[in-house]
Amino acid sequence: MAEPRSSGGTLGGLLPVAPVLAPAWRPRWGRLVLDFARRKPLGAIGGVIVLSLLVMAVFADRIAPHPYASSIAGARMKPPSVKHWMGTDNLSRDIWSRVVYGARISITVGFATVALATLMAAAVGVSSAYLGGTYDILVQRVVDAWISFPGLVVILSLMAALGPGLLNLIIALSILGAAGASRVIRGATLSVMASPYVEAARALGAGHPRIVRLYVLPNVLATILILATIGLGQVILAEAALSFLGFGIPPPYPSWGAMLSGSGRSFMYYAPWMALFPGAAISLAVFGFQMLGDALRDVLDPRLRGASGSVS
Amino acid sequence: MRAYVLRRLVVAVPSLLIASLIVFTLPRLIPGDVVQLMLEEKAYGKDLEDLRAKLGLNRPIPVQYVDWLGAVVRGNLGESLWTRQPVLSELARRLPVSAALGALALAVAIVIGVPIGVIAAVRQDGVLDFFARSLAVLGLSVPAFVMAILVTLLPAIWWGWTPRTQFVPFATSPAAFVLQLVLPAVILGITSAAGIMRLTRGMLLEVLRHDYVRTAWAKGLREREVVLKHALKNAVIPVITVLGLQVAAIAGGAVVIEWVFGIPGMGQFLVDAIVQRDYPVIQGINLMIVVIIVASNLLVDLTYAFLDPRIRY
Numbered sequence: 001m002a003e004p005r006s007s008g009g010t011l012g013g014l015l016p017v018a019p020v021l022a023p024a025w026r027p028r029w030g031r032l033v034l035d036f037a038r039r040k041p042l043g044a045i046g047g048v049i050v051l052s053l054l055v056m057a058v059f060a061d062r063i064a065p066h067p068y069a070s071s072i073a074g075a076r077m078k079p080p081s082v083k084h085w086m087g088t089d090n091l092s093r094d095i096w097s098r099v100v101y102g103a104r105i106s107i108t109v110g111f112a113t114v115a116l117a118t119l120m121a122a123a124v125g126v127s128s129a130y131l132g133g134t135y136d137i138l139v140q141r142v143v144d145a146w147i148s149f150p151g152l153v154v155i156l157s158l159m160a161a162l163g164p165g166l167l168n169l170i171i172a173l174s175i176l177g178a179a180g181a182s183r184v185i186r187g188a189t190l191s192v193m194a195s196p197y198v199e200a201a202r203a204l205g206a207g208h209p210r211i212v213r214l215y216v217l218p219n220v221l222a223t224i225l226i227l228a229t230i231g232l233g234q235v236i237l238a239e240a241a242l243s244f245l246g247f248g249i250p251p252p253y254p255s256w257g258a259m260l261s262g263s264g265r266s267f268m269y270y271a272p273w274m275a276l277f278p279g280a281a282i283s284l285a286v287f288g289f290q291m292l293g294d295a296l297r298d299v300l301d302p303r304l305r306g307a308s309g310s311v312s
Numbered sequence: 313m314r315a316y317v318l319r320r321l322v323v324a325v326p327s328l329l330i331a332s333l334i335v336f337t338l339p340r341l342i343p344g345d346v347v348q349l350m351l352e353e354k355a356y357g358k359d360l361e362d363l364r365a366k367l368g369l370n371r372p373i374p375v376q377y378v379d380w381l382g383a384v385v386r387g388n389l390g391e392s393l394w395t396r397q398p399v400l401s402e403l404a405r406r407l408p409v410s411a412a413l414g415a416l417a418l419a420v421a422i423v424i425g426v427p428i429g430v431i432a433a434v435r436q437d438g439v440l441d442f443f444a445r446s447l448a449v450l451g452l453s454v455p456a457f458v459m460a461i462l463v464t465l466l467p468a469i470w471w472g473w474t475p476r477t478q479f480v481p482f483a484t485s486p487a488a489f490v491l492q493l494v495l496p497a498v499i500l501g502i503t504s505a506a507g508i509m510r511l512t513r514g515m516l517l518e519v520l521r522h523d524y525v526r527t528a529w530a531k532g533l534r535e536r537e538v539v540l541k542h543a544l545k546n547a548v549i550p551v552i553t554v555l556g557l558q559v560a561a562i563a564g565g566a567v568v569i570e571w572v573f574g575i576p577g578m579g580q581f582l583v584d585a586i587v588q589r590d591y592p593v594i595q596g597i598n599l600m601i602v603v604i605i606v607a608s609n610l611l612v613d614l615t616y617a618f619l620d621p622r623i624r625y
Contacts, residue, residue, distance in 0.1 A: 152564035218441035
């Protein structure tokens, strides 16, 4: 990952690039995973949860016994049973099916947001550190102002501006996440820029695009990856909170946060399972991503402890 | 010290200006016109243009911005487009409620987070440490609004007890006012407490390895004095930094918690204003929040000097 491709054969061969993740030997993935599980058991549990969520999201239509919006005749607010093991809601819908489809929303929002946010954060952070000067000062003041707002307040204002819906939610959340992450990426870029191999590349006459592509980007990649993993949990939490407040994904699509508010809340004294299972799903998902992210950070780059911004 | 405070306040001005610009532009991006919305719901004016002129929304946006900024500097946040009430007086009514909630939450975060962090560090890898760390993980994973649902739901199922929903103002009964905020504040503070506990533990573990701590032990001091007097004071500075960041987190979390518990604070005000596209109210609340956060950051920096005499401004 850290080896620059030796196109042209001069720079790649001559200049050492500080290794980030790549060990000199070829990794045996099975061993690597086992080692990780032994060193970071909580992280491994997190990994298993994340993996199950992914499977649930991808194969939701096979796993869920019923479609998420279909009413089952004669099964209104039934308690958990063998047939509906998470019970049914006030519109006679199977809650387990809705939780499974909810994973699809959480995962979609999570990954799309983090991808978009990372792209923006990398563009802003790397360019700000690389170009420096007035541009850097200007951009950083805007970032300052942006991250001094409480996340949820910014998001609420943005969601009100954009209107509810999946795409708008992703855009709003990624704009918010990008600001904080760009600061960390800027810091990482600054330290890479100060290293001798960048100076050497410049002395050899490498142009800006080449330096950024072959020397800067590969070396801040670990930082970016860790920020992205930790960000996933926070985005899922933010989506749930927003849907809970009614600014997220509109019904009947089953977002966990939305299931917990609205009818979930008004009927919860009669049918507690309507609120308990979505709540458990949110907590479990946040737990999984958090533990996996923490463990990855400890293994890959312990300097990043406490470097992530929080959404809510 | 005084020079430093003054310098910090001057530096805060450009940040506040940019923030005010964001605060001003953001609500105006809201699609759907407040004017149209008002005409639909109530007969506020003859037609769109008439109403727009009445509200001063027909002028160019930069003009509106400069106008608003000028008024803000003179201590006038404008009035709500809907109720025609001054935003400032409404804020003055709601800010104390939110501030009380936030302060209680912060207190909960400190009172739970720091001592448990200390115990976990002193008894590293012991049973207490294991418990404390598991609790922290739990506190970080269960979102505040899920916890809020659980604490209203579970006691209702088990003991038939539900928290009262009628809000008691401070003037009616100060004791009842504070009492009703305790449960929401605990929920709001727990997430912060978990973070603070983890940080306190980590920092203290590092400090406990230093030579001067060994010296303190060698002098024959009791554990209490070594940990609390010598180690903790040096471990606590990053904790204060994070505490400053928690102010923003708590302000954001308060929006959800106020909504769940029906507390008439700033958060509820904001959600309502956003739904109604009440520009001056959204601007006023957001500006107020930014000012609070800038002030708390300054306070954090000043606390450093108090805790560590080597830091001088």
